[in-house]
Amino acid sequence: MGEYMEEEKITSAKILIIDDDVNMMEMLSVVLRKYGHIVSTYTEPVAAIEELKINHYDILIVNYLMIPVKGDRIVELVREFNKEIYIIMMSVHKDLSPSIEAMQQLDIQAYFEKSNRFDQLIIMIHSGIKYLEQLRKVKNMDKKLENYLVDFAQILIKLVSAKDHFTEEHSRRVAMLCSLFGKRLNLPPKDFSDLQFAATFHDIGKIGIPDRILLNNGTLTPEEYNTIKLHPVIAANIFSASDIYKTISPIVYYHHERIDGKGYPDGLKGDKIPYLARILAICDCFDAIVSKRPYKEEASIDFAIEEIRKNRGTQFDKELADIFIDLIEHNSDEINKILHDF
Ligand SMILES: [Fe+2]
Numbered sequence: 001m002g003e004y005m006e007e008e009k010i011t012s013a014k015i016l017i018i019d020d021d022v023n024m025m026e027m028l029s030v031v032l033r034k035y036g037h038i039v040s041t042y043t044e045p046v047a048a049i050e051e052l053k054i055n056h057y058d059i060l061i062v063n064y065l066m067i068p069v070k071g072d073r074i075v076e077l078v079r080e081f082n083k084e085i086y087i088i089m090m091s092v093h094k095d096l097s098p099s100i101e102a103m104q105q106l107d108i109q110a111y112f113e114k115s116n117r118f119d120q121l122i123i124m125i126h127s128g129i130k131y132l133e134q135l136r137k138v139k140n141m142d143k144k145l146e147n148y149l150v151d152f153a154q155i156l157i158k159l160v161s162a163k164d165h166f167t168e169e170h171s172r173r174v175a176m177l178c179s180l181f182g183k184r185l186n187l188p189p190k191d192f193s194d195l196q197f198a199a200t201f202h203d204i205g206k207i208g209i210p211d212r213i214l215l216n217n218g219t220l221t222p223e224e225y226n227t228i229k230l231h232p233v234i235a236a237n238i239f240s241a242s243d244i245y246k247t248i249s250p251i252v253y254y255h256h257e258r259i260d261g262k263g264y265p266d267g268l269k270g271d272k273i274p275y276l277a278r279i280l281a282i283c284d285c286f287d288a289i290v291s292k293r294p295y296k297e298e299a300s301i302d303f304a305i306e307e308i309r310k311n312r313g314t315q316f317d318k319e320l321a322d323i324f325i326d327l328i329e330h331n332s333d334e335i336n337k338i339l340h341d342f
């Protein structure tokens with residue numbers, strides 16, 4: 001079972017203020033620091049946005065009427081990369097504030113009319129902290145649920161491997177190849193972790209394939225082969241049951257599609273096949289070629305590279321196949337380690 005983040009209380013919030021009125025910001029900072037908060041002040045929106053990209057803040061207080069960039073535009077830019085920060089918009093007068101609709105749309109949680117009385121603002125900061133604590137709790141619950149699901153999926157993999165032990169080792173190697181490939185492709189973190197997860201469990205659907213077909217080392221009848229072809233569908237169904245893993249389902253569902261549309265289950269063509277499924281397909285086939293199976297001997301890495309090269313543009317995404325081949329050719333130590341440590 002994984003480690004769970006403990007739910008911590010926020011005792012002092014990290015607050016960033018953007019205002020072109022330096023005196024007002026100074027006054028605000030003094031008050032907020034008195035309440036134990038950590039305050040940074042910015043008169044320059046661009047510099048403030050850069051800071052928000054680099055460092056974590058709990059609360060953003062932003063003045064609405066500023067020249068040349070208005071507060072709502074700043075919030076719009078911040079919301080592009082940060083959906084969680086609690087935002088308080090302030091203005092000298094409520095007639096000079098953005099409309100309620102605009103505030104809702106930008107997810108601005110509170111509005112403060114500038115005055116020398118800061119008690120109202122302190123209450124807003126307090127609600128902001130409560131809001132962030134709730135958000136953190138929900139995220140921790142998601143994390144717990146996610147860990148339960150990983151555990152559950154591990155059990156399923158063990159069940160598959162009890163029937164067919166090649167699947168467990170194959171899945172682990174495919175996940176490691178995908179990790180190497182994903183890093184090379186500079187995948188965004190969420191895509192990278194989705195790919196990892198999908199790779200680990202891509203053949204989990206084999207749990208639903210009868211043993212007499214799954215373990216058949218001879219030639220399969222067309223009907224039996226059609227049953228084997230159901231494994232991506234079964235796997236995708238397992239993951240679609242959970243909201244957290246709805247992004248995993250399409251990756252496993254399409255891992256046997258081909259660029260020329262001759263794959264399964266849907267016969268999707270080219271870019272219609274999800275990008276991460278195209279990545280997984282290459283790693284999956286590469287491992288299948290170099291692995292020993294009851295019905296076939298293992299082939300060399302050079303042979304596998306040639307197979308991928310031969311089938312680029314028909315079975316595999318051309319561009320991805322080229323990058324993969326380059327990756328394999330330049331990382332032979334690591335590839336050998338992945339293939340032979342299991
Ligand atoms: Fe598969």
Ligand SMILES: [Fe+2]
Pocket residue numbers: 170202203284
């Ligand atoms: Fe596979």
